[in-house]
Amino acid sequence: GNSVTQMEGxxxxxxxxxxTINCTYTATGYPSLFWYVQYPGEGLQLLLKATKADxxxxxxxxxxxxxxxxxxxxxxxxxxxVSDSAVYFCAPLERGSRLTFGEGTQLTVNP
Amino acid sequence: NxxxxxxxxxxxxxxxxxxxxxxxxxxxxSHVYWYRQLPEEGLKFMVYLQKxxxxxxxxxxxxxxxxxxxxxxxxxxxxQQVVRGDSAAYFCASSAGTGVxxxxxxxxxxxxLTVV
Numbered sequence: 001g002n003s004v005t006q007m008e009g010x011x012x013x014x015x016x017x018x019x020t021i022n023c024t025y026t027a028t029g030y031p032s033l034f035w036y037v038q039y040p041g042e043g044l045q046l047l048l049k050a051t052k053a054d055x056x057x058x059x060x061x062x063x064x065x066x067x068x069x070x071x072x073x074x075x076x077x078x079x080x081x082v083s084d085s086a087v088y089f090c091a092p093l094e095r096g097s098r099l100t101f102g103e104g105t106q107l108t109v110n111p
Numbered sequence: 112n113x114x115x116x117x118x119x120x121x122x123x124x125x126x127x128x129x130x131x132x133x134x135x136x137x138x139x140x141s142h143v144y145w146y147r148q149l150p151e152e153g154l155k156f157m158v159y160l161q162k163x164x165x166x167x168x169x170x171x172x173x174x175x176x177x178x179x180x181x182x183x184x185x186x187x188x189x190x191q192q193v194v195r196g197d198s199a200a201y202f203c204a205s206s207a208g209t210g211v212x213x214x215x216x217x218x219x220x221x222x223x224l225t226v227v
Contacts, residue, residue, distance in 0.1 A: 089153060
């Protein structure tokens with residue numbers, strides 16, 4: 001089955017800093033790839049996705065590119081805000097299967 | 112179009128009681144997934160259901176846990192004889208299908224179960 005290795009947290013940044021959260025995965029096929037975000041006390045919200053190699057998902061200033069050769073889907077944002085403080089989950093999804101989540105990376109952005 | 116609805120949001124049970132968690136998927140979605148999030152951990156897959164069928168229950172504990180998704184009504188995750196270790200947030204997600212274009216899963220806000 002699938003597995004996911006995410007950059008360990010917690011990650012603490014100052015406002016306007018550059019963010020990278022690494023994610024690598026193993027899968028038997030060619031999964032779709034997702035990043036979800038979980039704000040305190042809430043469920044998961046889809047942040048962005050990519051469904052095939054070299055696709056770039058983007059949303060709210062966040063980006064991630066599907067790299068088949070390195071089986072990676074690293075999340076980046078050029079300038080983080082305090083409101084980006086949350087837990088971020090990387091998750092591959094193979095067709096006909098279900099999401100496999102990484103352990104999550106806690107991000108705290110200080111003013 | 113209402114999102115995935117879970118209830119209750121918070122549930123307190125004494126050891127040995129039963130917990131029933133409900134999930135109504137998004138309108139038009141026939142695929143339901145249950146995940147458990149233990150404190151300070153990521154989400155772990157429990158079970159994947161379609162209407163009246165369990166497709167994948169590889170993440171369900173062998174005893175005390177069961178799930179259903181009847182033809183009518185919400186999906187139910189049932190935990191019998193709860194123990195303190197069952198305390199967690201239980202999230203439900205739904206999707207329209209399993210094809211590349213409709214696999215996006217939408218999550219509910221979760222049910223936080225506390226066993227005292």
